[in-house]
Amino acid sequence: MRAYSAAQVRRAEEPLLAAGAPLMQEAAGALARAVREEIRAGTPERGTSAAGSRPTAPVTRGRVAGARVCVLVGSGNNGGDGLFAAAFLAGRGVACDVVLVGTHPHAGGLAAARRAGVGIHLAGDDDGVSVAVRLALRSHVVVDAITGIGARGPLRGPAAGLVTALGDAVDAAPAPPVVVAVDVPSGIGVDDGAVPGPVLVADRTVTMGAAKPGLLLPPAAGAAGRVEVVELGLDALAAEPPDAVRLTGADVADLWPVPTADDHKYTRGVLGVVAGSGAYPGAAVLTTSGAVRCGVGMVRYLGSTPVTAAVQARHPEVVAGRGRVQAWVLGPGIDPADGARAEDVERTFEDALRAGVPMVLDAGALPLLPDGLPAHAVLTPHAGELARLLTDAGDDASRADVEGAPVAALRRAVEITGATVLLKGATTLVAGPGTPVYAQADATPWLATAGAGDVLAGVLGALLAGRSGDVVERPALAAELAAAAALVHGRAARAASAGGPIAALDVADAVPGTLRDLLTGEMMDG
Structure with a gap:
């Protein structure tokens, strides 16, 4: 597995975006499939995973229709991936709630989610954070789409408060939801693997186009869970030297x-x-x-x-x-x-x-x-x-x-x-x-x-x-x-x-x- 920096990934995406390639739709589709797989696999029981803080053993198996999913959405393209995935899942009978953490959610994704009947909530204050935690704890899967590869430094403001409160609640829950991160767990150092502040530990990370160094490098790697790379045709990366590598x-x-x-x-x-x-x-x-x-x-x-x-x-x-x-x-x-x-x-x-x-x-x-x-x-x-x-x-x-x-x-x-x-x-x-x-x-x-x-x-x-x-x-x-x-x-x-x-x-x-x-x-x- 070869991991590339945020700058390398952006450069590789540019010609595809200029040509009108539907990268966000492909990413959202892959994310929705991953969430459906986690729902079918069942609700995990409390235990300890290789990352040291996450339950892993499934005790029940679920149908996709009727399951609940909570999507935490920030202002960037990762939030757009989460919104479009929520719309897709809602169309398959999943009860979806979106918690808006950023102030400028992706307009097209938000419109698609609303058309699909997804519940939209705000996490701008303490009451909003409390509501978000309740929504997350009653869900089978929580999707972390707060920040992506453009973020730098620790989470701040409502995002930091939500991730801290939700992390504590998940750790204390007898039957916690599965956490799926979009591209990277929000709050990690994308290029260096740092953990400068609160991070919601993921069971699975669905990363787009190529792995990012922070998914392989400690201490952040311990928050990524299983890493799945979604191929988006970033062929230009073949000519780039990777920042980090994991042998198989x-x-x-x-x-x-x-x-x-x-x-x-x-x-x-x-x-x-x-x-x-x-x-x-x-x-x-x-x-x-x-x-x-x-x-x-x-x-x-x-x-x-x-x-x-x-x-x-x-x-x-x-x-x-x-x-x-x-x-x-x-x-x-x-x-x-x-x-x-x-x-x-x-x-x-x-x-x-x-x-x-x-x-x-x-x-x-x-x-x-x-x-x-x-x-x-x-x-x-x-x-x-x-x-x-x-x-x-x-x-x-x-x-x-x-x-x-x-x-x-x-x-x-x-x-x-x-x-x-x-x-x-x-x-x-x-x-x-x-x-x-x-x-x-x-x-x-x-x-x-x-x-x-x-x-x-x-x-x-x-x-x-x-x-x-x-x-x-x-x-x-x-x-x-x-x-x-x-x-x-x-x-x-x-x-x-x-x-x-x-x-x-x-x-x-x-x-x-x-x-x-x-x-x-x-x-x-x-």
């Missing part, structure tokens, strides 16, 4: 190295690992487990005798000692204050830079970074580690700063280091010099467990080793491969979890089956 299972199948009959263990990639210490021996086991379970040709491990013994007890195929490798993983489970292990990392840095091979730099390696890293070096910090990296470089950044504006922090880290950076989180972000931001939201919340990042480092290292020559030749490929590794890691966690708790080794053990399903097309996206 099919992309991983294209990117992952698959052995042929002519391959042997050296051609399939050899990965070197400097991870673990006396204090954190498990990190070495977890990192090598992630790599071995990906099917890399060989893993070489460098560490103390006791930690090496622990690694080989779990994976006797791991080879101890230095030798030629196609990629490195450095840093999991290493304290930079541990002089001997820090020296191992720094020496290996030098070897890797001299050999020109890709590397994954995690945890204890991050404070030891040399200046001027290549793009095929991939840093894998979490938000706290990224904040420290930025602060050490002269920027005043806290963990909260990174979590509040993760894309800006990610881009700044790429600029400072020259490397590719993978920022771990509920939505994992990856970017390198000159690349779009990759945003992967494939995991389960159960993946937030000790050692999961070590497994990811091993998975990514194995992939870089298997595609080492390609990455060195095309350094921008490192970001795409890092996103692919995050997808595999997240899908493996989902498979291992099956809705319940997991440990990091469970994730590693689920990687082979996950890869098999991705490579054979048996694991569907969703």
Whole structure:
């Protein structure tokens, strides 16, 4: 899924609008179909979705005729989409109410809604907001058509009051309505994924022409629910570089190295690992487990005798000692204050830079970074580690700063280091010099467990080793491969979890089956 900025989408729409293409009618028709699908699917029971705040499990199924829909309408074209959709639904027997939040609703859409017998209400004051909340709570579906891609900054005035009140009411309702957003959930940062004020969390977003970056980027992505792109023939976007990208299972199948009959263990990639210490021996086991379970040709491990013994007890195929490798993983489970292990990392840095091979730099390696890293070096910090990296470089950044504006922090880290950076989180972000931001939201919340990042480092290292020559030749490929590794890691966690708790080794053990399903097309996206 490729996401384009508001300016890019507008430019692509211009020739179609000039030619008289009925874009609003097509958008409204697609929106109405989505609402009808949600009505047929039934009223959801209260629970928790992947976004963390939205019910998901249907308990009743409904007929379209006789259902109730409440459409929140602002002043822009998104409001026009909502009004025309309301008119269409009313013609199919749906009881529709429109709540006008803006002062200048789309004239043609408003006329169509009135002709269809849609109830029109105003939300200009506290009484209007109270009426709107009552209408919404008695509805099967609420359509958020308040603002679109032209909005900037937080919602203000009646829109902010309505969204705040309705969000609280929906969260407290025993049988809340399904929320469908038009183009984007109102109030999000369309281009940067910011959440500067109140936002009505959607179960489904029907976005027009192309995905917008805010639907893929955190924190706003958590408010978008399922994202459906309505094709409007914006062919001009094919020549535009996307702002954000989310890989699918099919992309991983294209990117992952698959052995042929002519391959042997050296051609399939050899990965070197400097991870673990006396204090954190498990990190070495977890990192090598992630790599071995990906099917890399060989893993070489460098560490103390006791930690090496622990690694080989779990994976006797791991080879101890230095030798030629196609990629490195450095840093999991290493304290930079541990002089001997820090020296191992720094020496290996030098070897890797001299050999020109890709590397994954995690945890204890991050404070030891040399200046001027290549793009095929991939840093894998979490938000706290990224904040420290930025602060050490002269920027005043806290963990909260990174979590509040993760894309800006990610881009700044790429600029400072020259490397590719993978920022771990509920939505994992990856970017390198000159690349779009990759945003992967494939995991389960159960993946937030000790050692999961070590497994990811091993998975990514194995992939870089298997595609080492390609990455060195095309350094921008490192970001795409890092996103692919995050997808595999997240899908493996989902498979291992099956809705319940997991440990990091469970994730590693689920990687082979996950890869098999991705490579054979048996694991569907969703």
